[in-house]
Amino acid sequence: MxxxxxxxxxxxxxxxxxxxxxxxxxxxxxxxxxxxxxxxxxxxxxxxxxxxxxxxxxxxxxxxxxxxxxxxxxxxxxxxxxxxxxxxxxxxxxxxxxxxxxxxxxxxxxxxxxxxxxxxxxxxxxxxxxxxxxxxxxxxxxxxxxxxxxxxxxxxxxxxxxxxxxxxxxxxxxxxxxxxxxxxxxxxxxxxxxxxxxxxxxxxxxxxxxxxxxxxxxxxxxxxxxxxxxxxxxxxxxxxxxxxxxxxxxxxxRNLPYLGFGAGAASYWQEQRSTNLARVEEYVAAVNLGVVPVAEKEHLSVELQMAETLFLGLRLLAGVEKRDFARRFNLNIDDVYGEKIKVLQNKGLLEDSGKVVKLSKRGILLANEVFCEFLP
Ligand code: SF4
The missing domain is CATH 3.20.20.70 (Aldolase class I)
Structure with missing residues (x-):
């Protein structure tokens, strides 16, 4: 790709x-x-x-x-x-x-x-x-x-x-x-x-x-x-x-890597998230001085990568495929989030087919409540 x-x-x-x-x-x-x-x-x-x-x-x-x-x-x-x-x-x-x-x-x-x-x-x-x-x-x-x-x-x-x-x-x-x-x-x-x-x-x-x-x-x-x-x-x-x-x-x-360029642009690359300086003058000055124009940089722990993969993936109505999650992290999604998924399922906010976890119709309207549950 x-x-x-x-x-x-x-x-x-x-x-x-x-x-x-x-x-x-x-x-x-x-x-x-x-x-x-x-x-x-x-x-x-x-x-x-x-x-x-x-x-x-x-x-x-x-x-x-x-x-x-x-x-x-x-x-x-x-x-x-x-x-x-x-x-x-x-x-x-x-x-x-x-x-x-x-x-x-x-x-x-x-x-x-x-x-x-x-x-x-x-x-x-x-x-x-x-x-x-x-x-x-x-x-x-x-x-x-x-x-x-x-x-x-x-x-x-x-x-x-x-x-x-x-x-x-x-x-x-x-x-x-x-x-x-x-x-x-x-x-x-x-x-x-x-x-x-x-x-x-x-x-x-x-x-x-x-x-x-x-x-x-x-x-x-x-x-x-x-x-x-x-x-x-x-x-x-x-x-x-x-x-x-x-x-x-x-x-x-899908929480996949991307590169962002320009003032305020964010990148997700090699397990790091970084955001460029947002003010145009500061961005231009840094680049012209040969300085990396980054304002913030964070290495994402595996825990955070898993959480982000789940709550960003849940934005897609097709949901998150358990097989894809296991392939990416070498961990079963149910072993990591099984209890939380069950609680949200009982509240009628998530659906779990056994293969895919996705937002229910009600969950689409209350998505932020669902995402908060997965923040580490
Ligand atoms: S100022 Fe208006 S047009 Fe410009 S980015 Fe914001 S919303 Fe969009």
Missing amino acids: GLAVYIHIPFCERKCNYCDFPSYPAAAYDIDAYLRALELELLRRSSDVRKSISSLFVGGGTPSILQESQLTVLFGMVQANFGLEPDAEVSIEANPGSCSAGKFALLRELGVNRLSLGVQSLQSDLLRRLGRCHTPAEAIEAVHLARDAGFDNINLDFIAGVPGQDLAAWQATLQTALELQPEHLSLYGLSIEPNTPFGSQWADGCLEVPDDEAQATMLEWSQHFLAEQGYGHYEISNYALPGKACRHNQVYW
Whole structure:
């Protein structure tokens, strides 16, 4: 199997009200300097890894904010340092406000075959509330432009539980989205994070969001609706038409190795998890000084690797195959977690067929409760 590589482009037009990802306003940064640092990081780390890439994910931030010349430079450096396998999955994230026919055509030429669009809602008032930089019409236009450029693997991201959203609004958004025939949908419940405008409003008691039950009702409705429309629910938040599940993200959920490049990017490699410096200035300065731009590094004990393999694997609705676990760790999953599995089974949160352990329907809605049980 080839490499799974993630590249982080930490720039956005402006910060959305709910976002705590490492992303910064593009206008305040020298993006060319960032790309030069990224190239140096790729050059240094690729020399130890003699493999080509089987899945590449360029995420952010907003990678589509890069100019066409910068996108060409970015994909050129990936090819020069690693190379892509002929059937590699190559994904890029884009936001509707920064898309154009020219950019999409170029991305196709550069080998991108999967597009993930951050749509979030198809209702103007909710997009404004989220602080997004685009309108519903621009989101729909972006999908049409991507189709015209030849993209036949498009993911649309949506958020449930936005302030002011009710079930009818959520249903209308998903119904309109399906008219665009996306191959893949990612549906996330809004989470209020500290250090965001929503976090401050929440702390001040002036943010009203649909409660947990209302959010769960929206997501549960989506499960039935999307199943009727032929989408497989393959991960807690992800749905795909047959054959269109995201290969790259499955590397994370199967707890397999990957390399991450750029400010704030994480890697899981040779039993170590590391995270790069998140602040762009610090990342660029470290790379330019020849210093490894890592902020945190942790060696994962076998105990932690087993726990992560289990709770990440349980995110996949197919669950964790006991045979795979035994092959990987040389230990029987029931000898390690048998009691915990039984308790969660009795609570109706897990199903155990003897060969596979997976979340039950109720467990999908209360997944965090399940995952906490397996933390060492
Ligand atoms: S576009 Fe995405 S990464 Fe950028 S600020 Fe908004 S949510 Fe965060």
